[in-house]
Each structure stands twice: as C-alpha cells, then as structure tokens.
Amino acid sequence: xxxxxxxxxxxxxxxxxxxxxxxxxxxxxxxxxxxxxxxxxxxxxxxxxxxxxxxxxxxxxxxxxxxxxxxxxxxxx
Numbered sequence: 001x002x003x004x005x006x007x008x009x010x011x012x013x014x015x016x017x018x019x020x021x022x023x024x025x026x027x028x029x030x031x032x033x034x035x036x037x038x039x040x041x042x043x044x045x046x047x048x049x050x051x052x053x054x055x056x057x058x059x060x061x062x063x064x065x066x067x068x069x070x071x072x073x074x075x076x077x
Contacts, residue, residue: 005032010035020034020035
C-alpha cells in the first residue's frame with residue numbers, strides 16, 4: 001500500500017469476502033490491491049461510457065415508438 005493510501009471501511013457480502021480472500025491467496029496479492037484494481041477498472045469503464053455519450057451528443061434522438069415502427073416496416077418484427 002502506498003503512503004498516499006486512504007483507509008475505508010467496506011461491508012461485503014460474506015460469500016464475496018470469502019471469494020476475494022481466496023483470490024488474494026491464489027494470486028499472492030492483497031485484498032486491498034484486488035479491490036483497488038476492481039474500482040479502477042469500474043471507473044475506467046464509466047469514463048469510456050461518458051466519452052461515448054459525449055461523442056454521440058450531436059446524433060438525433062430516436063423515440064422508442066419510431067424505432068418499433070421502423071422495425072415493423074422493415075419486417076424485423
């Protein structure tokens with residue numbers, strides 16, 4: 001753990017905690033390292049999603065109703 005690390009209390013489902021501890025042993029890593037990596041990955045996915053929304057901001061909106069009509073007109077439903 002780096003000197004800039006912050007301590008937090010996280011309550012895990014008992015089965016998830018057990019699985020996490022087993023994975024830590026199997027991979028010779030700490031539970032903290034595994035949790036940090038999982039959170040980092042989740043935040044990276046969020047950043048990708050936000051960028052995708054930003055990239056498509058100029059696209060026209062399509063309503064659900066018009067999409068269903070189009071699918072029906074095209075014989076897809």
